[in-house]
Amino acid sequence: MSQPSSITLDMCRQLDAEDSLAKLRDKFAFSSKGNIHFDANSIGAMPIDVPDRIQRLMTECWRDQSRRSWTTEDWAEKPRILGGDISHMIGAGANDVVVCDNTTINLFKLLSYAWKIRNSGTVILTEAHNFPTDMHVLQGFMQLLKALKVDGQIRIAEDRAQILDMLDNDVAVLYLTHVDYRSSERWDMADINKKAKSVDALTLWDLSQSAGVLDVDLGGTGADFAVGCGYKYMCGGPGGPAFLYLNPSHQKTAWPTIAGWMGHAKWNKFLSDFEPAGGASSHLTGTPSVIANEVFAASAEIWRGVTRKAVATKHKSLTDMTIKLIEQECGPLGAAVISPKNYDERGGHVAFRHDGAGPVSEALVDNGLILSFRYPDSIRLGLGPLYHNHEDVWNAVKIIKDVLTTEKWRDQKYEKVAI
Ligand SMILES: Cc1ncc(COP(=O)(O)O)c(C=O)c1O
Incomplete structure (x- = not known):
């Protein structure tokens, strides 16, 4: 998944077409409200079969089998x-x-x-x-x-x-x-x-x-x-x-x-x-x-069903892309990536700084991009290689660019910042 210097939506889609883990996305459930969740560093996505598993545990196991489930399950x-x-x-x-x-x-x-x-x-x-x-x-x-x-x-x-x-x-x-x-x-x-x-x-x-x-x-x-x-x-x-x-x-x-x-x-x-x-x-x-x-x-x-090498390779591609896109689209608007550019020095999420980072992150959440803020001034995007793709990154950065360009985040309603 090598990436060129200037990124377009078509390039994101091409990388997604080559992604060996792409099919795993279907194993997860996503927000019914259409939000993009970029907070894998805080809470990862829900595997799609969780509600059925819990339903079964409550009925077949707890209700019907009771104590015997300690053995059978x-x-x-x-x-x-x-x-x-x-x-x-x-x-x-x-x-x-x-x-x-x-x-x-x-x-x-x-x-x-x-x-x-x-x-x-x-x-x-x-x-x-x-x-x-x-x-x-x-x-x-x-x-x-x-x-x-x-x-x-x-x-x-x-x-x-x-x-x-x-x-x-x-x-x-x-x-x-x-x-x-x-x-x-x-x-x-x-x-x-x-x-x-x-x-x-x-x-x-x-x-x-x-x-x-x-x-x-x-x-x-x-x-x-x-x-x-x-x-x-x-x-x-x-x-x-x-x-x-x-x-x-x-x-x-x-x-x-x-x-x-x-x-x-x-x-x-x-x-x-x-x-x-x-x-x-x-x-x-x-x-x-x-x-x-x-x-x-x-x-x-x-x-x-996955290897950590495959997961890490995809994660590198996603986070490289996130950094480049934030710099390309939002750098001129004052966003400064603070996570290491060198992948070997970088962890799971990408963090950037911007004036009013708390209200900015509130405005982003309100506009459909779920991410997190950490005191005093960092905004974090956590990428999950099992289910995120490059087009998600493109869409996320589009929302960031819009919030920064319009300065929506200056609205008083974003002053109270969640953790
Ligand atoms: C590095 C690190 N350690 C520990 C925790 C939390 O630990 P616990 O699961 O006991 O709440 C976090 C939570 O964000 C964390 O980032």
Whole structure:
């Protein structure tokens, strides 16, 4: 999908005609109001069979079969099954991923576990712009260490360049989000993992903004731990379960921090003494969220049929196109792309700046382009390679151009800005 310098609608259509993933669009349902949803970085599209699956779960399973569904429908196994289904999308083995809880809880589980099995050092190194929940988990964990009178320190890099300078033998865990949720800047995971290994530090990656869109290779790059949201690019539904990953080399060493009955080796024997199940399963906690897992299962079925290379190739083409079109059509109107132009440095979404970014994003939503605003001044378009196409990008940029040209966004009604 190579792209020429000046883009036309016909060129978009030509790229769509060559798209090997184009047929997957039919597996998703889109807004009945005709809006274009470019918020895959916030909430991915709905697989088309979700309503039928939920209807069946409510009637055939809950109402008719009741408790027996735990067995007939494998409800208790779903966290493992779904983890296996999506594992290839992050370069992991099928037993190394489970789908469970939310990202915040999984961050706590794996940060504390990484601390417990650390090689050396007492520092957890992160960057100032990490996602708020990642920072809060870290701060809360440090408070816990303090209460337990255990020596531990947070080290915070103010910018990306500083991280490598600060990565020394005192660092026990390097704790990063793969892609910045505002700008879409991406860390070079292979390089960082290599440098972390050279000082014996363990790595914990938050893949919320990269899983299901980039060519994430946890195994190949030697990552130690990872977590991520299920409801963004993974299309696991609103409030859908998250996932967690442990490198096989760390799976047998210690108990999980939250030892729950679903993480027991023989959970259905109701034994009092905990025995870790082994693999990522040890980090399961309590009863899984069956309804949320059923929604996630609809997207997992789609993920099973794609490779992360194909997904990443299409994503590159879509985001390259988005950047070029915003610059071509909206650059003269004051829009400035802030996401990296080089694909290898870029994450899932494309962000741009404009005066009054909050009201601009409100006006865009009101005019049929659903995207998101992040304080203080970035507007984000999240592209989902399973269902977006280049013509969508063309249509989205047309709406942006219209809102900027007419200055509709200056209307008072757009002053109140949603998150
Ligand atoms: C990088 C990152 N981590 C975590 C979260 C949210 O975590 P949780 O699913 O626990 O709400 C987000 C949500 O946008 C995110 O972008």
